[in-house]
Amino acid sequence: LKMQFMRIGWSGLKETKKEGKVTDKQQKNGIIYLVGSGPGHPGLITKLGYDLLNTSDAVVYDDLIPIELVVALPESIKRYYVGKRAGHHSKPQNETNDLLCDLAGKGLTVVRLKGGDPMVFGRVAEEAAYLKEKGIPHQIIPGITSASAAAADAGFSLTDRRNASWVMLATGREAKSASAPVPWEDVGKLDGGTIVVYMGVKDMERIVKSLLEGGMSPDKPIAVIQNASTGIHQTVRAPLSKIVARCQDANVVAPALIFIG
Numbered sequence: 001l002k003m004q005f006m007r008i009g010w011s012g013l014k015e016t017k018k019e020g021k022v023t024d025k026q027q028k029n030g031i032i033y034l035v036g037s038g039p040g041h042p043g044l045i046t047k048l049g050y051d052l053l054n055t056s057d058a059v060v061y062d063d064l065i066p067i068e069l070v071v072a073l074p075e076s077i078k079r080y081y082v083g084k085r086a087g088h089h090s091k092p093q094n095e096t097n098d099l100l101c102d103l104a105g106k107g108l109t110v111v112r113l114k115g116g117d118p119m120v121f122g123r124v125a126e127e128a129a130y131l132k133e134k135g136i137p138h139q140i141i142p143g144i145t146s147a148s149a150a151a152a153d154a155g156f157s158l159t160d161r162r163n164a165s166w167v168m169l170a171t172g173r174e175a176k177s178a179s180a181p182v183p184w185e186d187v188g189k190l191d192g193g194t195i196v197v198y199m200g201v202k203d204m205e206r207i208v209k210s211l212l213e214g215g216m217s218p219d220k221p222i223a224v225i226q227n228a229s230t231g232i233h234q235t236v237r238a239p240l241s242k243i244v245a246r247c248q249d250a251n252v253v254a255p256a257l258i259f260i261g
């Protein structure tokens, strides 16, 4: 593990307990690894993330992670579920932050396991900022984002040279604070790329309406992919003007991604 970290230029890994010497300093200073679990299939986590998970003292995990990874851990590793499915906030963010702080304060090596890539709509910046403020050592380990996995399931490229020279990753949720909401009407004027909408199923009707108002062609090809890389994925394809009805017929619910173009 140490070697792997040296390769990515990280030198903050504490001495492993295997070596039998946990100093007082290490005892007080735990470390948090913010690890991307990949999009669903337990094999789609990185080797580094997997190794960290299996040598950690505690795991703090969300929804939309491959639960097999947690179930298979040795019993000595403590598990904390802090998921928050849309509408059901099982743990507010500040409680998760407090938990991470507590565990690190006990000198534990903690894996904060997050779905897909933690850097894509994973709130990792907020958690990392909090850890930084508290002076808790932490490191982010990237993962495969669900858009990559869904595209692989459906067999299309996000950047097919013949018709997509850019990719946009957008959230379907209206931003409540900080950043501005996605200007869907302006996005409707764009052409020649792929737009991927995360967390967009509930608000698909509103988004589609704005895209059409912005001038996007009603014939624009859309694919909605639910449960990518889980073995039970479902893909619905239709032109922009028909996609809402088709998804309602097929009973598409979260987690799903909307691919436009």
Ligand code: SAH
Pocket: 039, 040, 064, 114, 115, 116, 117, 118, 119, 120, 121, 122, 144, 145, 146, 147, 150, 197, 198, 199, 200, 225, 226, 227, 228, 229, 230, 254, 255, 256, 257
């Ligand atoms: N960090 C995650 C995204 C978290 S936001 C990533 O990189 O994938 C949560 C949203 O991601 C869901 O609402 C859904 O739009 C999408 N998502 C996550 N896992 C998915 C899956 N297996 N299949 C389809 N969409 C998924």
